[in-house]
Amino acid sequence: MATTPSPKTAAQHGPERTDARPVVTGAYLYDAVRDLLARKIHSGELPSGAVLKEGTVSTHVGVSRAPVRRALAMLANDGLIRGADGQGYIVGQGKPIRMSNRRLHDILVAEPEDIDRSATWERIFTTVLDEVLSVMPFGTYRIQEAELGRYHDVSRTVVREVLWRLLDRRLIEKDRKSHWIIGQMTARSVRDSLEMRRLLEPQALGNVAAQLDRNWLRQLEERIAIALAQFPDCNPSKINMIERDMFGAMYDGLRNARMLGSIRRNQFALIIPTLFRQNFPNRDDRPDLVTYGQIVQQLQSGTAEAAQVLLRMHLERAERLTLARLRVLSLLPPPVSIPYLFSTH
Amino acid sequence: MKTRSLRVIGTSATLTEEIRRQAAIDLPFEINFEILDGVSCLRRGVMMPESYDVYDQWFHSVDLLWTAGAIQPIDTKRIFRWPEVRIAGQPVGASLGKGRNLAPQDRLYIQDDGTLGPKQSSLSSPLISMLPTTYNMDSFAYTRELSAELKDGELPSWAWLIDDRWHGRCTLSLDPASSVVELALAVRSAGLVDIENPADLTIEEIDALFEVLMSRKRTGHFTRLWASTEDSARILAGTSCVIGSIWSPAFYTLRGMGQDVVYAAPVEGYRGWHAGLCLSARIDDHTKDLAYAYLNWWLDGTPGAIMARQGYYISVVEPLRATMSPAEWGYWYGGEQSTERLPGSSGVTVVQPGELREGGSYLQRVSNVSVWSNIMSEQNYLERRWREFLDA
Secondary structure, X not given: OOOOOOOOOHHHHOOOOOOOOOOOOOOOHHHHHHHHHHHHHHOOXXXXXXXXXXHHHHHHHOOOHHHHHHHHHHHHHOOOEEEOOOOOEEEOOOOOEOOOHHHHHHHHOOOHHHOOOOOHHHHHHHHHXXXXXXXXXXXXXEEOHHHHHHHHOOOHHHHHHHHHHHHHOOOEEEOOOOOEEEOOOOHHHHHHHHHXXXXXXXXXXXXXXXXXXXXXXXXXXXXXXXXXXXXXXXXXXXXXXXXXXXXXXXXXXXXXXXXXXXXXXXXXXXXXXXXXXXXXXXXXXXHHHHHHHHXXXXXXXXXXXXXXXXXXXXXXXXXXXXXXXXXXXXXXXXXXXXXXXXXXX | OOOOEEEEEEOOOOOOHHHHHHHHHHOOOEEEEEEOOXXXXXXXXXXXXXXXXXXXXXXXXXXXXXXXXXXXXXXXXXXXXXXXXXXXXXXXXXXXXXXXXXXXXXXXXXXXXXXXXXXXXXXOOOEEXXXXXXXXXXXXXXXXXXXXXXXXXXXXXHHHXXXXXXXXXXXXXXXXXXXXXXXXXXXXXXXXXXXXXXXXXXXXXXXXXXXXXXXXXXOOOEOOOEOOHHHHHHHHHOOOOOEEOOOHHHHHHHHHOOOOEEEOXXXXXXXXXXXXXXXXXXXXXXXXXXXXXXXXXXXXXXXXXXXXXXXXXXXXXXXXXXXXXXXHHHHHHOOOOOOOOEEOOXXXXXXXXXXXXXXXXXXXXXXXXXXXXXXXXXHXXXXXXXXXXHXX
């Protein structure tokens, strides 16, 4: 008899990442700065003799002086740079060469994503969020705090920070024994969340419509058009990314933080199509993609009301398919375990 | 070189040895049956459509199979007896009595927008998700020992499944698809939980139901639960069990063994189910021809007669007149007293002269369905509570 395959989860096989574990080097700013400078020195972009001063590096990289000071000290310790009598540091063994601010800036910020300036909790939050969401359709789970810290190589404080934010999103709760519990996603919770989204998101779209970046919208429209042209053979991760932008990035500029918070709290069921696409062939996503394309077109031509109507229609239509997919997911064996999550049934 | 063979997955309810043997005689290609329990079959059906050509199970599995893209439309133009097909004895589209909610035909037709629904699409020869084949009305069986403990005039009720009088002597199916609906009927009839629709429980109803069940389970109300027809017959034939929700093949197996058991026609009505055949989404054109031949064969009379001898009905009845004796038709379908000894599907006598099938004719029994088996809205929540119940 053929064996039944295990379902994939967003966290383990998420198309947006190749590895569920975060890159831990860079968990601290000084590490990230040191890595950036070391890379530039090894590649020769920062030539031997280049002068690095705490203040200038700090300005160009956009982080405070303390982590830069520590990063420079570490590089000196590694022998990649040497002290220059209170005048900063010099790369390698060469004679000091003066570099214009402009040139230093270009070298250091050529890859602005090199340095993740967010706090540690922010860097693991999305990963933990995906891990938590990916088990929600399958049952009730308990989060083991210490294991979570070990798994993501972060301190207890960071773990707490992440958990409080998940609590704020209503994705987890504390039970009477003070355990962190991930409640199971039910048909009712999905229906309720979609009811909230229908109330909130069309309004939010109207609020942000005028300030949306036209370039970004044009690129989004192109990606939707490509996915549609290739459908059903398009990579499911492309559809996931389109949905992340349609319902995530789209509202990022919302000034009303209360509204944004409520929207985010009610979007947990977006994991259902993501998990579904990882296990089953594309078939029913075409009408949604068509609607996404129309919404983005309306936003570009400045007819936000039409975009709002389309969005409301989409959110009404989404209920039937989302619930049908949730029923299918209930049939899959629970996902391969994530070490800090314990099924309570 | 590709051998001409067809892979069928299903449960022991319909993939019987008699069906396999007859198919091997009647059809010019090899057929491989893979028999699975209900849950594994549905899981395989949904997750590995490449591992079978034809799927044979309950109609309600269509909800999951279709959503998962595991099956493909069946063209009724290629089903020769399509105009004769009746769902649970009724013309396709007719109402199905009391158990109206989510009756089998609600997901029969493929609509123009690609979803499933009860209405024929605009095409002249409609496309369907599953070819309706066997169906039945289920309840539970009980022994004479239990009868002796009944009050005068007490009528069989689903509430008997949780009745303290036979504490520790009740069995159920391990499959939640049938058991949960029956237990919902039981707790409702016993007045323990208010349940609006036993085929589609709410979260609160599920919690209340399982509160009752968990306490019954912990105190040992249920004996071992069964995994297959043979298993259920074995349990009920044993001395430790006096009542059990079992299916008709098991009941007639017990009768064939000479066991003095009664099949109940519960006052609340039956739990109805309908089964059928689906085509895998991955089937190639050549194998698809074999699959259509197999589907058509099922409606031809011979499989229907084999199924009738274990108590199941079939969606096309006309050819049965030629494949069953008048006495067989009278007992199994007509609800008439049997005039002679009737064989079960394996040839052993399962009905003695003078016996009457409980509940009457097939149309009377259909009209007395209280609930049709179904995939509930809160399926994933229910699955979890059921696992918890089994582990308790």
